[in-house]
Amino acid sequence: GENVEQHPSTLSVQEGDSAVIKCTYSDSASNYFPWYKQELGKGPQLIIDIRSNVGEKKDQRIAVTLNKTAKHFSLHITETQPEDSAVYFCAAWEGVNDYKLSFGAGTTVTVRA
Amino acid sequence: DARVTQTPRDKVTEMGQEVTMRCQPILGHNTVFWYRQTMMQGLELLAYFRNRAPLDDSGMPKDRFSAEMPDATLATLKIQPSEPRDSAVYFCASGPGGPYNEQFFGPGTRLTVL
Numbered sequence: 001g002e003n004v005e006q007h008p009s010t011l012s013v014q015e016g017d018s019a020v021i022k023c024t025y026s027d028s029a030s031n032y033f034p035w036y037k038q039e040l041g042k043g044p045q046l047i048i049d050i051r052s053n054v055g056e057k058k059d060q061r062i063a064v065t066l067n068k069t070a071k072h073f074s075l076h077i078t079e080t081q082p083e084d085s086a087v088y089f090c091a092a093w094e095g096v097n098d099y100k101l102s103f104g105a106g107t108t109v110t111v112r113a
Numbered sequence: 114d115a116r117v118t119q120t121p122r123d124k125v126t127e128m129g130q131e132v133t134m135r136c137q138p139i140l141g142h143n144t145v146f147w148y149r150q151t152m153m154q155g156l157e158l159l160a161y162f163r164n165r166a167p168l169d170d171s172g173m174p175k176d177r178f179s180a181e182m183p184d185a186t187l188a189t190l191k192i193q194p195s196e197p198r199d200s201a202v203y204f205c206a207s208g209p210g211g212p213y214n215e216q217f218f219g220p221g222t223r224l225t226v227l
Contacts, residue, residue, distance in 0.1 A: 032213045043218030103156045
């Protein structure tokens, strides 16, 4: 099955700086990579996703990059704000006939004012 | 604004008691997932359904956990008997299915077994 590793486990950044979270996956057949943000006391919420036919996708201050050859993908948050403080999870979709997402262990991001 | 709803939001029970958690998926979604979240294990997939049929429940302890979808608007997760190690936050998620399976999570049920 798919194995997703996520680094770092915790990340503290100064407000206004950038934050980068990196994930690797093991199954070369995986072709959908969503990122979820979980705020305290809430369920994870999808913030951005990328499919294997593109290398980069942006949505305002967040962007995701994908390197299929190396089997890794990253989340970039620019101009961080206090409301970006949360736990972020990367995930990979396992295959054509399977509906499971494999999640990374999560990164706790703290934005210092 | 369509959302996944879960009840109860919090549950405190004593060891040995039965616990039932309920989930209402987003109308029109045909895939439903149950996850458990703990500090040690992170997000674990317990079971999931497509068109109300169970596709995979390999993540569930079979002797005490059961998951069902009595109809398209209700998914249940039962634990009988409950144990202290079952204490966790349980999330339900639903999705429209298809090749890129975006999942929408509910707010979770925080279970404490004393």
